Amino acid sequence: SGLYTPPSSGGVHTVTATSVADTGQSASAIIAVTDLSGVFTYRNNLARDGTNPHEYALTSSDVNTTTFGKLFTCTVDGNVYTQPLWVPQVNVNGTRRNVVFVGTEHDSVFAFDAEASPCSTLWHSDLLSVANGGTSGEIPVPDADAGLGEHDITPENGVTGTPVIDPASNTLYVVSQSEGPTGTFHQRLHALDLGTGSEKFNGPIDISAMVVGAGYDSSGATVVFTPRTENQRAGLALVNGVVYIVWGSHDDADPYHGWVMGYNASNLSQVAVYNITADGQKGGIWMGGAAPAADSANSLYISTGNGTMDHDSTVTPNTDLGDSVIKLTTSSGLSLGDWFSPFNQIDLESQDLDLGSGGVLL
Numbered sequence: 539s540g541l542y543t544p545p546s547s548g549g550v551h552t553v554t555a556t557s558v559a560d561t562g563q564s565a566s567a568i569i570a571v572t573d574l575s576g577v578f579t580y581r582n583n584l585a586r587d588g589t590n591p592h593e594y595a596l597t598s599s600d601v602n603t604t605t606f607g608k609l610f611t612c613t614v615d616g617n618v619y620t621q622p623l624w625v626p627q628v629n630v631n632g633t634r635r636n637v638v639f640v641g642t643e644h645d646s647v648f649a650f651d652a653e654a655s656p657c658s659t660l661w662h663s664d665l666l667s668v669a670n671g672g673t674s675g676e677i678p679v680p681d682a683d684a685g686l687g688e689h690d691i692t693p694e695n696g697v698t699g700t701p702v703i704d705p706a707s708n709t710l711y712v713v714s715q716s717e718g719p720t721g722t723f724h725q726r727l728h729a730l731d732l733g734t735g736s737e738k739f740n741g742p743i744d745i746s747a748m749v750v751g752a753g754y755d756s757s758g759a760t761v762v763f764t765p766r767t768e769n770q771r772a773g774l775a776l777v778n779g780v781v782y783i784v785w786g787s788h789d790d791a792d793p794y795h796g797w798v799m800g801y802n803a804s805n806l807s808q809v810a811v812y813n814i815t816a817d818g819q820k821g822g823i824w825m826g827g828a829a830p831a832a833d834s835a836n837s838l839y840i841s842t843g844n845g846t847m848d849h850d851s852t853v854t855p856n857t858d859l860g861d862s863v864i865k866l867t868t869s870s871g872l873s874l875g876d877w878f879s880p881f882n883q884i885d886l887e888s889q890d891l892d893l894g895s896g897g898v899l900l
Contacts, residue, residue, distance in 0.1 A: 540555075544571060547573060548571050548572045548573030548574070548592055548594060549570075549571065549594055550568060550569070550570050550571075550594050551568070551569045551570075551571060552566055552567070552568050552569075553566065553567050553568075553569055554566040570594035570595035571594065572592050572593070572594055572595070573592055574590060574592035574593070574626075575626075575705065576623075576624060576625040576626060576703070576705055577622075577623050577624040577625075578623060578625070578702065578703040578704070578705055578776075579623070579700075579702045579703065579773070579774075579775065579776065579829060580621050580700045580702075580773035580774075580775075580827075580828060580829035581621070581828070581829075584775065584777065584831060584832040584833075584900075585831060585899065585900040586828055586829065586831045586897055586898065586899050586900065587899055587900070609655050610654070610655040610656055610657050611657060612638075612640075612648070612650045612657035612659070613657070614640060614642050614644075614646065614648055615642055615644040615646050616642035616643040616644030616645075616646065616678070616694065616696060617642065617643045617691075618640055618641070618642055618643075619643065619691070619697075619698045619699075619771075619827065620640065620641040620642075620697060620698070620699065620700040620701065620773075621700045621773070621827075622638050622639065622640050623638070623639045623700070623701060623703055623710070624636070624637070624638050624639075624652060625637050625639070625703060625705065625732060628649075628708070628732050628733055629733050630649070630660050630661070630733050630734075631733075635651055635652075635660060636651070636652040636653060637649050637650065637651065637652060637660060637732070638650045638651075638652045639701065639703070639710055639732075641696075641697035641700070641701055641712055642696060642697055643678060643691065643694050643695060643696040643697060643698065644678055644694065644696050645664070645665040645666045645678045645696035645697055645714045645715075645716055646662060646663065646664055646665065646696070646697070647662070647663045647665065647697065647701070647710065647712060647728075647730060647735065648661075648662050648663075649661045649662075649732075649735060661734060661735040662735065663728075663730055663735035663736075665696070665697070665712070665714040665716075665726070665728055665742075666678070666714070666716055666718075669736075669737065670728060670737055670742060671726050671728070671737070671741070671742040671744075672716065672718075673718060674718075675718045675719060676716050676717065676718030676724070677694075677716060677717055677718055678694035678695055678696035678715070678716055678717070679694060679695040679696070679715050679716060679717045679723065679766075680693065680694055680695075680717070681693055681694060681695060681788075683717055683723075683766070684715075684766065684767070684769070684788040684789070684791070685767070685787070685788030685789025685790070685791040686788075686789040686790070686791045687789070688789040689789075690769075690788055690789050691769075691788070695715050695769075695788070696714055696715060696716065697712055697713065697714055697715075698713075698715070698769065698770055698771050699712075699713055699770045699771055699772055699773050699774055699783070699827070699829075700773035700774065700827065700829060701773075701774055702773065702774040702775060702776045702781065702829070703732070703776075704776055704803055707738075707803070707804070708731060708732040708733065709729050709730065709731065709732065709738055709739075709803070710729070710730045710731075710732055711727065711728065711729055711730075711774055711776070711781045711803070712727075712728050712730065712774070713725060713726065713727055713728070713745070713770045713774065713783055714726050714728060714742070715765070715770065723765040723766040724744060724765055725744070725745040725765040725768070725770065726741075726742040726743065726744055726745060727741065727742055727743050727745055727781070727783070727801055727806060728741050728742040729741040729742070729803075729806060739804065739805050739806050740805070740806070741806050742806075743801070743806045743808075745763070745765065745783075745799070746762075746763055746765075747762070747763040747797065747799055747808070747811045748760050748761065748762045748763065748811075749761050749811060749812075749813045749816050750816070751813060751816030751817050752816075752817045752855060753793075753795065753813075753815060753816055753817055753818055753819060754792075754793065754818065754819040755792070755793035755819075761795065761813060761816050763797060764793055764794065767787055767788055767791045767792065767793060767794045768785040768786075768787065768788075768794055768795075768797060769785060769786045769787050769788045769794075769822070769824075770783060770784075770785050771785075771786050771823075771824045771825075771827055772784045772785075772786070772823055772824060772825045772827060772828060772829055772830065772840075772897075773827065773828060773829030774829060775829045775830045775831075775832060775838070776803060777832045777836050777838065777868065778836045778868065779802065779803050779804065780800045780801065780802060780803060780809060780810070780868065781800065781801045781802075781803050782798065782799070782800050782810075782830055782838060783798070783799050783800075783801070784796065784797065784798050784799075784823040784825075784830060784840060785797045785822065785823060786822030786823050786824040786843065787820070787822045790820070790822075792819075793819070794820060794822060795813050795814060795815045795816065795819070795820065795821060795822070795845075796813070796814030796815060796820075796821040796822050796823040796840075796842050796843070796845065796860075797811070797812070797813055797814070797823075798810075798811070798812040798813075798814070798823070798830075798838070798840070798866065798872055799811050799812075800868070800871075800872060809871070810868070810871040810872040811871075811872070812866060812871075812872035812873075814842050814845070814858065814859050814860070814862075814864070815845045815846045815858040815859070815860055816857060816858070817846070817848075817855040817856075817857050817858055818845060818846025818847075818848065818858035818860070819845055819846050820843070820844055820845030820846065820860060821842045821843065821844070821845025821846065821847075821858065821859065821860035821861075821862075822842065822843045822844075822845065822892075822894070823840055823841070823842055823843070823894060824843055824892070824894060824895065825840065825841055825894055825895075825896060825897040825898065826895060826896045826897055827897075828896070828897020828898070829897070830898070831897070831898045831899065831900045832900075833900060835867075836868045836869070837865050837866060837867050837868060837875055838865070838866040838868060838872075839863070839864070839865055839866075839898040839900065840863070840864050840866070840894075840898060841862070841863045841864070841893060841894035841896065841897065841898050842859060842860055842861060842862050842863075842864065842892075842893070842894040843860065843861065843892030843893065843894040843895065844860055844861060844886065844887050844890060844891075844892050845858065845859075845860025845861065845887075846858035846860050847859060847860045847861055847862060847879050847883045847884075847887070849862075849877060849879070850879070859874075859877055859879065860883070860887065861879060861880065861883045861886050861887060861892065861893040861894065862877050862878060862879040862883075862893065862894075863877065863878045863879075863893070863894075863898060864876075864877045865877065879893075880893060
């Protein structure tokens with residue numbers, strides 16, 4: 539006749555039932571209840587430390603070959619370079635679901651029921667459809683068209699960077715890359731409704747940018763973003779109402795730079811642009827797929843790969859920061875707050891040993 543009422547916080551609970559007819563007979567069950575609000579971003583948080591302090595069910599005793607293993611498999615339409623994200627209690631067609639979100643290189647985003655076995659697809663968004671900003675005949679970029687044919691990502695390039703989710707507005711932000719017609723390349727920022735996969739905020743928007751600079755691909759003292767050779771490998775970051783996106787390259791195919799852009803999360807307007815090597819070349823931001831980290835002051839932290847590094851030189855201009863760890867302040871657009879470059883940067887550059895091959899952990 540009893541009803542167990544747990545406290546409001548998550549944790550491990552022992553529930554015991556005792557027979558009314560024979561009070562000497564009882565049994566207990568251990569129940570783990572999480573208060574994890576969701577996995578909304580790459581490695582769980584803006585520090586990028588990967589911790590989940592709300593994990594109560596998995597322990598060293600129950601994660602074993604007897605009681606722990608694959609429950610079901612979900613099929614997608616392309617390779618997955620993104621980290622799956624998880625959101626509880628999403629309203630899908632009037633029913634609350636715990637949902638896993640996955641982006642693919644075929645320019646798709648899938649929403650799967652996190653508990654259903656066999657797998658249940660709640661929705662699938664084709665980012666190249668007309669409803670999602672695509673045009674007739676548009677396709678994910680074949681790897682040979684993206685770079686030098688060295689097949690860094692094969693056979694096609696679509697969604698590579700891990701999306702980011704805003705639980706307050708129930709929105710998933712993701713970048714797509716595509717080609718169509720042949721020789722014409724696009725990168726777009728999409729804002730998808732968590733419950734339906736439909737575009738929000740009048741999205742998507744075509745990604746474009748230019749900065750003043752004397753870089754190796756400059757024209758009229760201007761460097762322009764190139765959607766073909768720029769590789770959106772790193773995850774997206776949502777910081778203080780702004781979605782931040784960074785880029786590296788495909789196969790080191792020229793021209794490319796390390797770009798950082800910020801978009802207003804509520805209307806997708808571009809609010810900030812920064813180029814790591816505006817007066818030089820390269821300096822891509824890969825970070826092993828990691829997303830930019832951020833601190834309590836909303837400053838971003840990134841690491842860059844091979845490229846011009848002249849920030850400590852007496853030669854003008856001296857604004858380039860290849861092979862460096864960089865702090866960008868965000869109080870007014872994006873500006874350089876601090877930086878570190880190793881003493882042997884020239885040696886790293888000459889051997890193609892990118893400092894920025896891994897992400898930044900706060």
